Amino acid sequence: MLFFVAVMAAVCLQRFCELMLAARNARYVRARGGVEVGASHYKYIVLLHLCFFVSLVTEVVATGSAFALPPWWAYCFGLFLAAQLLRYWCILSLGKRWNTRILVIPGEEPLRRGPYRLLRHPNYVVVAIELFTLPLTFSAVHTAIAFTLLNAWLLLRVRIPLEEKSVYEGEESP
Numbered sequence: 001m002l003f004f005v006a007v008m009a010a011v012c013l014q015r016f017c018e019l020m021l022a023a024r025n026a027r028y029v030r031a032r033g034g035v036e037v038g039a040s041h042y043k044y045i046v047l048l049h050l051c052f053f054v055s056l057v058t059e060v061v062a063t064g065s066a067f068a069l070p071p072w073w074a075y076c077f078g079l080f081l082a083a084q085l086l087r088y089w090c091i092l093s094l095g096k097r098w099n100t101r102i103l104v105i106p107g108e109e110p111l112r113r114g115p116y117r118l119l120r121h122p123n124y125v126v127v128a129i130e131l132f133t134l135p136l137t138f139s140a141v142h143t144a145i146a147f148t149l150l151n152a153w154l155l156l157r158v159r160i161p162l163e164e165k166s167v168y169e170g171e172e173s174p
Contacts, residue, residue: 004066004138007077008057011134014084015049021091022100029097034105038162042101045159048150055143056135065139076136083129089114090123102159104166120168124155 026034060066091098093114097105115122131151135144 001066003069004060007134007137008053012053018091019100021098025096025099026101026103029099029103029105032105034103037102037104037166038159039101041154041158041162044154045100048147048154052131052143052147055147056138056140059135059140059143060138063139069137070139073137076133080130080133080137083126083133086115086122086129087126090116090126102163102166110167121155121160121163124160127151128155 026036093116094111097103097111110116119125128148128151131147132144135141135147
């Protein structure tokens, strides 16, 4: 149980720090004429992530799985930790332009550093890995499946098309 509480506290602290960084970066981008695209869907992104944490805690507590980790926990948690390395590579690569929102500075080209040289949306790969592996670390299979599917739907139907249109329109894939 202590491991579960420690992991959840660390992840929540990480998310809080990322939101503070995103707010600071948003001020920077907006000061340079940046505009937000698709602001109306952002509340659903936030809601999905909040519900993910509630579901994860609820499933783990209800099943008691925090007291007896599954045999595969280390593999899932290892992949979760590897995703964190990719997350920080994304954040460092975009610098002051990294954000949880879609903020575009008109006339500026998308940055092509770090993992963005290889993929257009590496941070979304990180989120997909997290939403699947963190719950599986604690045997929360229902949360892993449900939120992986919900996230995929939200990204593929809403978020990525908006980002593609506003940031990458007219460009070829990397």
